[in-house]
Amino acid sequence: MSRKEFDASxxxxxxxxxxxxxxxxxxxxxxxxxxxxxxxxxxxDATHKVIYGDVPLPFSATLEDIEAYVEKLEAAEE
Structure with missing residues (x-):
């Protein structure tokens, strides 16, 4: 397992x-x-409003969910 695959990385x-x-x-x-x-x-950052991961409970998104959301943002930018 390479370092880039660790959760912290x-x-x-x-x-x-x-x-x-x-x-x-x-x-x-x-x-x-x-x-x-x-x-x-x-x-x-601009509004300090939680836009993802607060439904059905606060902090309910997993690391994989967050990764998928951020990758979707990157893909939309290209």
Whole structure:
């Protein structure tokens, strides 16, 4: 397994990409009964409004969900 496949490396790469689109990736640090530690959400920097990962529960998006969302943004830009 290469380093670029580690979750921490993926998250850093996704945060850089999201930042170029004016977005911030948030990670829940508290344990929750349903999600466990580390659910994610995406917030728009200009309005500070959570635009992804807050339905049905706050921080309900997985790392894979966030990755798919950010990759869709990149593909739309090309």
């Amino acid at each position: 993926r998250m850093r790469r996704l945060k850089r990409t999201a930042g170029r689109h004016g977005l911030t990736i948030l990670t829940a640090e508290k344990l929750t009964a349903k999600m466990g530690k580390g659910g994610h959400a995406i917030r728009e």
